[in-house]
Amino acid sequence: DTAVSQTPKYLVTQMGNDKSIKCEQNLGHDTMYWYKQDSKKFLKIMFSYNNKELIINETVPNRFSPKSPDKAHLNLHINSLELGDSAVYFCASSQDYLAGEETQYFGPGTRLLVL
Amino acid sequence: AQTVTQSQPEMSVQEAETVTLSCTYDTSESNYYLFWYKQPPSRQMILVIRQEAYKQQNATENRFSVNFQKAAKSFSLKISDSQLGDTAMYFCASGSGYALNFGKGTSLLVTP
Numbered sequence: 001d002t003a004v005s006q007t008p009k010y011l012v013t014q015m016g017n018d019k020s021i022k023c024e025q026n027l028g029h030d031t032m033y034w035y036k037q038d039s040k041k042f043l044k045i046m047f048s049y050n051n052k053e054l055i056i057n058e059t060v061p062n063r064f065s066p067k068s069p070d071k072a073h074l075n076l077h078i079n080s081l082e083l084g085d086s087a088v089y090f091c092a093s094s095q096d097y098l099a100g101e102e103t104q105y106f107g108p109g110t111r112l113l114v115l
Numbered sequence: 116a117q118t119v120t121q122s123q124p125e126m127s128v129q130e131a132e133t134v135t136l137s138c139t140y141d142t143s144e145s146n147y148y149l150f151w152y153k154q155p156p157s158r159q160m161i162l163v164i165r166q167e168a169y170k171q172q173n174a175t176e177n178r179f180s181v182n183f184q185k186a187a188k189s190f191s192l193k194i195s196d197s198q199l200g201d202t203a204m205y206f207c208a209s210g211s212g213y214a215l216n217f218g219k220g221t222s223l224l225v226t227p
Contacts, residue, residue: 033214041154041204045214056213090160102148102210106160 003027004107006091012113013081021076021110023091030096031055032074033104034066037088046089049074050096081114088112117142117209121218128197129226135182136192136221138207147211149183149190154220155203163205166190197225 004025013019025032034046048056052068063079074091091107118141128134140149151163166174166183173181178195194201202225208215 031213035215041220043206043215043217045216048213050213058214088158092160103150103162103165104210104215105162106152109158109160111158 004091004093004105006089006107006110008110009108010111010113012115014115015081015083017081018077018079019081019112020078021089021091021112023074023076023107025072025091025093025105025107027093027105029093029105030071031094032068032071033092033094034074034076035090035092035106037090037109039087043090047074047076078112081112083114086112086114117144117147117211117216119207119209119216119218121207121221123221124219125222125224127224127226128194130197130199132197133193133195134197134223136194136205136207136223138190138192138218140188140190140207140209140216142188142209142211144211147209149181150208150210150215151179151181151190151192152206152208152217153201153203154206155200160206164192194223199225199227201225 007022031050037043046060047066049068065077068074088109090109092104094104120139147168149166153161164176182191204220206220207218
């Protein structure tokens with residue numbers, strides 16, 4: 001059973017398009033995240049959600065809009081894609097931080113290529 | 116803000132040997148956690164080991180162990196009896212609450 005899943009795994013699209021990446025976790029976790037890994041492999045937090053509420057938005061352009069329909073899902077919608085958006089996007093989840101459990105479990109990543 | 120520094124961009128080790136990956140961090144938090152993640156060519160992020168900052172005892176997981184020096188803010192990873200499957204990028208990360216802060220990674224190559 002996949003704990004954290006993402007779809008699609010690969011996404012190739014043209015500049016200016018709008019695309020979405022879906023994430024689901026079956027671990028019963030309350031907190032979910034989106035990270036971006038750039039071409040130099042550097043991983044940086046984009047968003048954190050706890051119980052469907054936005055906790056962190058790390059100066060991400062407002063072309064990126066996360067949506068959490070329930071606490072098992074955190075989708076990422078990107079408008080007006082730019083070349084610089086090309087990266088690998090990782091979804092992750094962890095138990096509610098208030099319980100002191102900090103380990104994050106990652107999805108397989110979505111490689112986005114903007115042409 | 117938390118920063119994590121990995122000073123070794125690339126390392127190599129022969130199979131069955133031991134290798135140590137360095138990591139230093141800076142945080143103003145009193146309660147935090149430290150992690151090593153492995154990213155093989157498949158790009159999956161895999162948790163290797165974690166350490167709670169309030170625990171003095173160094174964490175171990177089979178062939179993987181850490182040397183946690185809280186005063187020095189150092190958190191190195193030791194891999195014993197290296198195996199070909201250990202070839203991967205290794206990321207050190209610190210966490211306190213809502214997000215992990217990652218270092219830039221160390222690319223480890225295990226050679227026969």
